[in-house]
Amino acid sequence: MLYGVFSDVHGNLEALTEVLSFFEKTRVDAYIFCGDLVGYGPDPDACVALVRGLRKSLIPVCGNHDQAALGIIDPNWFNPYARCAVMWSRKMLSEESRTFLSRLHPRLDAKLFTVAHGTPRRPAEEYMLTVVQFKENLSKVGVWPLFVGHSHMPLYFRVRAEHDPKVPDVEVDTIEEAREVAAERKPYGVVPIVFNPGSVGQPRDQDWRASCALYDSDLMTFRVVRLEYDIQVVQQKIRDAGLPEFLALRLAFGQ
Ligand SMILES: [Fe+2]
Numbered sequence: 001m002l003y004g005v006f007s008d009v010h011g012n013l014e015a016l017t018e019v020l021s022f023f024e025k026t027r028v029d030a031y032i033f034c035g036d037l038v039g040y041g042p043d044p045d046a047c048v049a050l051v052r053g054l055r056k057s058l059i060p061v062c063g064n065h066d067q068a069a070l071g072i073i074d075p076n077w078f079n080p081y082a083r084c085a086v087m088w089s090r091k092m093l094s095e096e097s098r099t100f101l102s103r104l105h106p107r108l109d110a111k112l113f114t115v116a117h118g119t120p121r122r123p124a125e126e127y128m129l130t131v132v133q134f135k136e137n138l139s140k141v142g143v144w145p146l147f148v149g150h151s152h153m154p155l156y157f158r159v160r161a162e163h164d165p166k167v168p169d170v171e172v173d174t175i176e177e178a179r180e181v182a183a184e185r186k187p188y189g190v191v192p193i194v195f196n197p198g199s200v201g202q203p204r205d206q207d208w209r210a211s212c213a214l215y216d217s218d219l220m221t222f223r224v225v226r227l228e229y230d231i232q233v234v235q236q237k238i239r240d241a242g243l244p245e246f247l248a249l250r251l252a253f254g255q
Pocket residue numbers: 008010036063065150151152
């Protein structure tokens with residue numbers, strides 16, 4: 001099966017539209033969404049509505065911004081820009097969007113993989129960024145691979161299947177566009193591996209283009225795709241909504 005994997009949309013409708021139309025053209029069979037539909041961007045409700053429309057084949061989790069917009073977590077933990085945007089997003093959400101988001105959990109254990117917004121042990125808070133965090137979370141996952149978002153960086157962590165004392169036992173790297181990373185199946189199960197598709201609506205790897213990925217569950221390969229969208233339209237919408245100028249500027253820098 002071919003999955004379209006995406007995360008951290010953050011109310012960026014123009015980027016989301018590009019990603020979903022790419023997935024449609026590629027004829028994905030289903031979607032894995034790693035959380036954060038709202039926050040930062042100017043179209044939270046329209047983004048939730050688009051993703052709600054994928055319902056039949058969608059395997060979604062919610063993110064910390066989604067939870068803050070619902071009032072489940074306290075936005076006072078956020079930086080001032082994020083807090084301002086999430087409080088604004090809260091007012092923009094329709095009843096249908098609130099209902100959809102409130103049914104999601106920040107972690108989901110599927111039959112063939114696991115999805116968590118941040119990490120399996122603290123799915124709404126922790127960022128999976130270091131080898132230490134990866135190792136500490138190993139025992140918290142029943143089925144590999146694990147798909148995460150939250151850091152807005154396309155990257156992977158993988159335990160090396162063959163032990164070699166000369167090299168580290170965990171491989172970690174960012175995933176550049178078009179690079180394919182594969183999970184490995186052993187007699188005892190899938191070798192632990194984490195895939196992060198990067199962010200649709202606010203990438204933070206110095207590349208402004210929307211990031212998403214394709215996961216082939218038969219071959220167990222994961223490939224990152226970057227897509228251009230009309231960033232100026234989104235920046236203008238941010239300004240028109242009265243959201244902080246910084247949120248418009250950072251999009252152009254992929255920060
Ligand atoms: Fe996020």
